[in-house]
Amino acid sequence: xxxxxxxxxxxxxxxxxxxxEASFRLERGAVAAVLGPNGAGKSTLLRAxxxxxxxxxxxxTVFGAAxxxxxxxxxxxxxxxxxxxxxxxxxxxxxxxxxxxxxxxWRRDRARAEIVTRxxxxxxxxxxxxxxxxxxxxxxxxxxxxAHATVFRPELLLLDEPLAGLDLAAQAEVVDLINLVRDQTxxxxxxxxxxxxxxxxxxxxVVWIARGHVRCGxxxxxxxxxxxSELYGHxxxxxxxxxxxxxxxxxxxxxxxxxxxxxVHENEDPHTHLAEVYDEVTR
Amino acid sequence: xxxxxxxxxxxxxxxxxxxxxxxxxAGAVGYFVVLRRQAFAAHAIGHIGFxxxxxxxLLGLAPVVGLLVFCLGAGLVIGLAGATLxxxxxxxxxxxxxxxxxxxxxxxxxxxxxxxxxxxxxGQILGVTTGDVWLVAGLSAAVLLTVSLVYxxxxxxxxxxxxxxxxxxxxxxxxxxxxxxxxxxxxVAIQIVxxxxxxxxxxxxxxxxxxxxxxxxxxxLLAMALALASSWIGLALAIWIGGPxxxxxxxxxxxxxxxxxxxxxxxxxxxxxxxx
Numbered sequence: 186x187x188x189x190x191x192x193x194x195x196x197x198x199x200x201x202x203x204x205x206e207a208s209f210r211l212e213r214g215a216v217a218a219v220l221g222p223n224g225a226g227k228s229t230l231l232r233a234x235x236x237x238x239x240x241x242x243x244x245x246t247v248f249g250a251a252x253x254x255x256x257x258x259x260x261x262x263x264x265x266x267x268x269x270x271x272x273x274x275x276x277x278x279x280x281x282x283x284x285x286x287x288x289x290x291w292r293r294d295r296a297r298a299e300i301v302t303r304x305x306x307x308x309x310x311x312x313x314x315x316x317x318x319x320x321x322x323x324x325x326x327x328x329x330x331x332a333h334a335t336v337f338r339p340e341l342l343l344l345d346e347p348l349a350g351l352d353l354a355a356q357a358e359v360v361d362l363i364n365l366v367r368d369q370t371x372x373x374x375x376x377x378x379x380x381x382x383x384x385x386x387x388x389x390x391v392v393w394i395a396r397g398h399v400r401c402g403x404x405x406x407x408x409x410x411x412x413x414s415e416l417y418g419h420x421x422x423x424x425x426x427x428x429x430x431x432x433x434x435x436x437x438x439x440x441x442x443x444x445x446x447x448x449v450h451e452n453e454d455p456h457t458h459l460a461e462v463y464d465e466v467t468r
Numbered sequence: 469x470x471x472x473x474x475x476x477x478x479x480x481x482x483x484x485x486x487x488x489x490x491x492x493x494a495g496a497v498g499y500f501v502v503l504r505r506q507a508f509a510a511h512a513i514g515h516i517g518f519x520x521x522x523x524x525x526l527l528g529l530a531p532v533v534g535l536l537v538f539c540l541g542a543g544l545v546i547g548l549a550g551a552t553l554x555x556x557x558x559x560x561x562x563x564x565x566x567x568x569x570x571x572x573x574x575x576x577x578x579x580x581x582x583x584x585x586x587x588x589x590x591g592q593i594l595g596v597t598t599g600d601v602w603l604v605a606g607l608s609a610a611v612l613l614t615v616s617l618v619y620x621x622x623x624x625x626x627x628x629x630x631x632x633x634x635x636x637x638x639x640x641x642x643x644x645x646x647x648x649x650x651x652x653x654x655x656v657a658i659q660i661v662x663x664x665x666x667x668x669x670x671x672x673x674x675x676x677x678x679x680x681x682x683x684x685x686x687x688x689l690l691a692m693a694l695a696l697a698s699s700w701i702g703l704a705l706a707i708w709i710g711g712p713x714x715x716x717x718x719x720x721x722x723x724x725x726x727x728x729x730x731x732x733x734x735x736x737x738x739x740x741x742x743x744x
Contacts, residue, residue: 235634237633237634254633254634254635254636254638255634255635255636255637256636259634261630261631261634261635262631263628263630263631263634273678273681273682273687274627274682274683274684275682275683278683278684279627279628282620282623282624282627282628282632283624283631283635285620285621285624286621286624286632286635286636286637287621287635287636287637288620288621289617289618289620289621290617291616291617317682333631334631
């Protein structure tokens, strides 16, 4: 049984078709990157998988059944917001809320503190878990958010733009952590991103959404000139750099990379350890 | 006049009981008002309550009946709209305006002297009857009991609605529940400090507490303690020195907030010096 399976799925919001004919499956321990231009419906895909957005056609099954809210087998990290109400709370408090979930009442759970501590240890966040979250860097913040989402050791982890706004070193840290969580828990991971390059070393599948269409497959089957040209409806060129990164040429830049940090910077000289990471892309 | 003599008066006793119940409920709910950034909604519900009280007076009912109906109704509207809409403030503002318009109409239709509406606006703590005390204590206890039961999911949905929704905490249900709690708290707070000064108990102690500590449980308990302190001391000053109780309570609550902000700034400046 696949962890996640979509069959001819479509989502319509306000009578506008966001995407349709989405068919793919995600197996245990697999990492899939969800890519595509802004507004293509990448976050909507995650929201459909957790049952927050209904399908207008087709089916989505999570562990063989229709998705429902509050499934402890599903962990979810929302896109971090600019004005963050979490600011004064400590990471440990926030991870504790993930453990409590919808529980109402006065009963004190003895296992709580231990399980929260374990989630912090797994994500390497123990050293800054007791600091207010507004004092943390973007990467630390994101790692606390992953601890929050993995406190139940979910079998399906959904991450919405975990690399947005992070510098290259922090991106590499978060990517390492996603890989670690996958290895330790065997969870399937669906991660929305702007750029495949930082994720490339750990990605097994790519889900590319553009112009209402969804393509899924192995990275090389999707991220090639023929498939992307067909998806975007005009010629796309892919250049492989010496360090093994893919530079995609011909996307509408304004539309495809609206985030200041989402670009592939050709002239940038990344840290040495990152260069090693990127070298693995083409192997 | 000695303290024992003063405490022997039933109106003083009633005032102490009422102010204690109100301060505890307002401190706890106020913490979530600040956390959820719904100060405008808290402000609006108080004023909407005024229209309800005016309507009740016009119909010859107890003002508290109108307060309850209008505050709970407004809480329901704002709660339903606020969970999903980004323009929450517009919904609050329009609801507020509509209710205040009704309030003006009710007062103009009422031929008698609107003494009851005056006390709704500014509070009348020393005029609290034993019946009022029971009502205030009962409503406050219900609010505190509910907050203590739903504390964790309410905290979760208040700081991170999206993740909470995925974990099975419905933002819509909690938005409506919270606005209901806020409406009840507003109704009881109005009895003490009045519509215009309801912020003194609902927002000022919570904002002070939030500026002093980031830990949620600690901040909520601190907000309750600060609300209690400013109410008790305010009441004492009003009796010993004179002047309206609601003036003293608002003055103390505001001074507390000012102090917390100054402490925060001094702390930050000190931190920068150390870092430099």
